[in-house]
Amino acid sequence: MLEVVGATHAYGPVVALDNVSLTAERGEFLTILGASGSGKTTMLRIISGLERPSRIERLAIDGADVSDKPASMRNCTTVFQNYALFPHMSVGENVGYGLKVRGVPKPEIQSRALDALRLVQLADKADRRIHQLSGGERQRVALARALVTRPAILLLDEPLGALDEKLRQEMQSELVELHRTLGMTFVYITHSQEEALTMSDRVILMRRGRIEQSGSPEALFDRPVSRFAAEFMGFENIIPAVVREISAGRVIVEIGPHVISGIWTAPVEPRQGDRVLIAVRAERLMPVRQGQSGAKENLIEATPGPRTYRGKYVDQAATTSIGTIRLRVWDRSTPVEDFNAVTWSLTDCVIIPA
Numbered sequence: 001m002l003e004v005v006g007a008t009h010a011y012g013p014v015v016a017l018d019n020v021s022l023t024a025e026r027g028e029f030l031t032i033l034g035a036s037g038s039g040k041t042t043m044l045r046i047i048s049g050l051e052r053p054s055r056i057e058r059l060a061i062d063g064a065d066v067s068d069k070p071a072s073m074r075n076c077t078t079v080f081q082n083y084a085l086f087p088h089m090s091v092g093e094n095v096g097y098g099l100k101v102r103g104v105p106k107p108e109i110q111s112r113a114l115d116a117l118r119l120v121q122l123a124d125k126a127d128r129r130i131h132q133l134s135g136g137e138r139q140r141v142a143l144a145r146a147l148v149t150r151p152a153i154l155l156l157d158e159p160l161g162a163l164d165e166k167l168r169q170e171m172q173s174e175l176v177e178l179h180r181t182l183g184m185t186f187v188y189i190t191h192s193q194e195e196a197l198t199m200s201d202r203v204i205l206m207r208r209g210r211i212e213q214s215g216s217p218e219a220l221f222d223r224p225v226s227r228f229a230a231e232f233m234g235f236e237n238i239i240p241a242v243v244r245e246i247s248a249g250r251v252i253v254e255i256g257p258h259v260i261s262g263i264w265t266a267p268v269e270p271r272q273g274d275r276v277l278i279a280v281r282a283e284r285l286m287p288v289r290q291g292q293s294g295a296k297e298n299l300i301e302a303t304p305g306p307r308t309y310r311g312k313y314v315d316q317a318a319t320t321s322i323g324t325i326r327l328r329v330w331d332r333s334t335p336v337e338d339f340n341a342v343t344w345s346l347t348d349c350v351i352i353p354a
């Protein structure tokens with residue numbers, strides 16, 4: 001449904017996008033994730049036609065090259081974070097606007113606007129003015145206005161950024177539901193890893209105008225391919241190590257006196273003696289009593305350090321010969337104060353280039 005090949009864009013000396021290619025399948029929920037300034041908005045503006053790239057090899061929507069077409073001739077619509085609604089028009093008029101400028105007859109505008117408002121559960125508020133709506137309702141109007149022209153691709157530029165936490169979570173579920181109902185292609189941009197993980201079929205992680213990693217939410221969460229990806233996806237423990245042995249998908253490394261096994265995720269395999277990093281999530285580490293746990297692999301002696309109660313879980317530090325390791329314990333029955341070692345499974349241990 002969407003094909004971008006070799007997009008480069010510079011604003012003066014600032015290279016916002018550096019030879020980026022991506023595709024989205026028909027009906028896919030694709031999320032472009034990245035920190036502020038990584039080039040997400042620039043990519044969206046190039047797709048929608050609001051920005052002309054410095055260089056691009058191909059930009060196709062639904063199989064047709066649109067790189068020379070103006071924004072109004074591209075079969076996609078953008079929903080912005082700040083809604084961009086017309087304050088002097090009613091909700092219904094806002095939603096119908098895109099049809100009006102296309103010369104659609106009035107009765108059809110009204111019925112299609114109402115259909116779009118029904119999709120976002122606002123059919124009963126068609127006559128209201130924009131200032132009489134809450135933030136969440138305004139964002140729903142913006143969505144309805146984008147959907148009413150039935151674009152092939154809906155582009156969403158941090159649409160939930162202005163909403164409070166609870167509303168944002170509700171709208172996340174509604175968007176996923178809407179996506180399912182419509183079977184449309186969504187390209188969604190956000191800096192929130194939580195949003196990306198909960199909503200998307202596939203996530204593209206951007207860094208300084210380039211794609212750092214692309215894959216399923218599970219792959220991004222559990223199998224980062226680089227230090228940047230691991231840190232961005234919230235890995236709490238990233239520790240330097242040296243490769244000792246590589247065998248059948250697993251890599252065995254040394255960290256000081258300890259021998260640790262894990263999964264290599266980067267495209268190019270390491271060699272013996274290479275300096276690498278191990279990355280483990282705090283919640284995948286288990287505090288244990290040595291001898292009682294049965295674990296032999298990936299077991300390091302530790303003494304309990306400071307603990308922070310966080311309601312749903314406990315953050316527990318563990319002091320070890322290789323430095324402080326951070327644990328997160330969700331299970332209330334796990335005795336966090338009474339351990340002398342920490343352990344983790346091979347599959348929860350990611351090994352990445354240093």
Ligand SMILES: Nc1ncnc2c1ncn2[C@@H]1O[C@H](COP(=O)(O)OP(=O)(O)OP(=O)(O)O)[C@@H](O)[C@H]1O
Binds near residue numbers: 014016034035039042
């Ligand atoms: N109109 C502009 N003029 C000059 N530089 C710009 C312009 N728009 C963006 N940039 C620069 O291009 C880079 C990429 O910006 P872009 O807005 O695409 O990033 P982003 O990932 O969407 O960030 P954010 O999440 O903050 O919106 C940044 O360094 C930014 O400062």
